Amino acid sequence: MSERTYQRVRIYLSENDYWDNQPLHVAVLKVLQREGATGATVFAGHTGFGPRMAMRSADFMLSDHHPMVIEWVDRADTVQRILPLLNDLLGQTLITFEEVQLYRASLRTQGPFSGELNIGNVMQTNLQTVTPTTALGAALAQMLSHQQRTMPVIEENRLVGVLTDYECERRLGLPISMRLLRVLTAEEQQAILEQHGQQTVQDAMNSYPRTVYMGGALPQALITMIEWNYDQVPVVARDGSYAGLIGSEDILRAAVTRPSGEDGEVRTIDLTTNVQMVLQSIAPTVHIDRPLPDVVRQLLQTPLRYLIAIDDERRVRGTISDTDLLQRLNGNERTALLTTLQQTPPALTDGLLQSSYTLAQIVERDITVFKPQYNILEAGRRLLELQQERAPVVDDNGSLMGIVTRSGLLRALIQESQ
Secondary structure, eight states, rough: OSSSSSSEEEEEEEEEEEEEEEHHHHHHHHHHHHHTTOOEEEEEOOOOOOOTTTOOHHHHHOOOOOEEEEEEEEEHHHHHHGGGGGGGHHTTTTTTEEEESSSSOOOOOSSTTTTOOOOOOOBBBBBOOOOSSSSSHHHHHHHHHHHHOOEEEETTTTTEEEEEEEHHHHOOOSSSSSSHHTOOOOHHHHHHHHTTTBBBBGTTSSSSOOOTTSSSSHHHHHHHHHHHTSSEEEEETTSSSSSEEHHHHHHHHHSSSEESSTTTOOOOOSSBBBBGGBBBBOOOOETTOOBHHHHHHHHHTTTTEEEEEETOBEEEEEEEEHHHHHOOOOOOHHHHHHHHHTTSSSSOOOHHHHOOOBBBHHHOOOOOBOOTTTTTTHHHHHHHHOOSSEEEEEEESEEEEEEEEHHHHHHHHHHHOO
């Protein structure tokens, strides 16, 4: 028998009870769902009477005020946390609760997002914020120095917008992506950002950002990010004030390793889904012996700006990305690459065309590869440890089968939780 205490709550309503232009029972269910209740059921009665109805038999036949009962079973601490939040909605409504014993139940979603964690438990709170009147150059410098991809814009503790990598690149016409700006020197960053010195955050921010509620379930935040192509999403408190940010990395970390139990012991969850079931079989590749100009051309034609270096037998010999190149090249080649990346459309300059480098000389060889039978949670843990977005998948001979990405793993984890 479980050591936890469980309670059953019954809320007695009429179908004609309304709150804020919606049936009261719907309003109650929305609060229960928002606050993380396990679940509730609405029962519609045929007839009945209460203190406000005269006790005459004719009333049973004529009244169209059919009774309704909301029944909700949950952990006692969850009931005690949520029940007071219904006071404004329910007023003098009859509410009962009693301790119940559970014979069999699943009071949380199964899979990687089971348990008591919600968005508020996982979100980041110690992040930089700006106001709409903050100088845009200063805000961008903060995003770069703090490695922050989303900057909440706050006014009187309310979220009034967000400034993201996407907004910066799309609305400001930056000659280079924020992702690449983060690996440049401070002097190189300043040279690119100084042209926006007269603008404020309000000129570039998204004034209608999507948000999630801090009491919501983790899959809710993840689904919002997938639907709107967000890497991070702002979190708001019950009163609508800004509370923090939650990102795909935060959710993946919560899924792969979770504290559990009163002693805080860390537990892991094993799933049957493996890497082979989520890998992308079409992977961008380049031969290990290709000269640098050819490698750059291929990188510029690849949306991911990421290539897997292979040999004649398709064995994985390393990986290369545009950020890798910027960090490994020196002198004329690096200057030429930076110039090339800032052109629209990018075109190789003389410093690259004349380079004698081959990919074998600059490729990142110390990489992690996954086998297709690896569990997706183990793959997720490893990507987080390495701070990588993706990794090659190889067979027993080391030949490339495809790539696995964080986003692919997260989508699979949602499926496991349904």
